[in-house]
Amino acid sequence: MNSKNQTSIADNLTRQFQTIMNAPLSTLRENVAGEYVSILSVSDWVHIAIIRNNEHPNRIRIEVEVSLPSGSCGESLQNSADQMDLLQGMMTHITYLRDLLKIGFKLEVIREDCLWVASYLESGYPPREVFEALVPPIVK
Numbered sequence: 001m002n003s004k005n006q007t008s009i010a011d012n013l014t015r016q017f018q019t020i021m022n023a024p025l026s027t028l029r030e031n032v033a034g035e036y037v038s039i040l041s042v043s044d045w046v047h048i049a050i051i052r053n054n055e056h057p058n059r060i061r062i063e064v065e066v067s068l069p070s071g072s073c074g075e076s077l078q079n080s081a082d083q084m085d086l087l088q089g090m091m092t093h094i095t096y097l098r099d100l101l102k103i104g105f106k107l108e109v110i111r112e113d114c115l116w117v118a119s120y121l122e123s124g125y126p127p128r129e130v131f132e133a134l135v136p137p138i139v140k
Contacts, residue, residue: 044069
């Protein structure tokens with residue numbers, strides 16, 4: 001992805017984040033843990049959520065979930081070209097997670113199917129570099 005596209009996507013994520021943060025918690029649905037989860041971005045490989053709570057409404061947690069795309073296991077990987085594409089996608093997303101770690105995200109692997117979750121805790125608005133790093137990679 002070229003830097004112009006990446007900047008444009010980062011700008012869009014920043015605007016979406018501002019919209020989420022400007023929404024009063026009372027207008028959002030609360031989950032069973034007492035948190036308010038808003039989806040910032042979704043792709044086949046990556047889901048990015050903004051999580052807030054009543055106790056600290058300006059304190060946010062950004063969670064980035066990275067997993068294999070649905071349909072990437074079993075019969076869909078019968079030929080070597082599909083296998084190579086999947087491996088390349090995995091390597092690209094491992095690099096993405098590494099880059100998130102470099103700017104302060106914490107990483108954990110949850111569930112038996114190895115869902116990778118990178119999380120970032122911030123009071124107020126995160127710096128621009130966070131939105132630049134959140135831009136998910138594009139793979140086949």
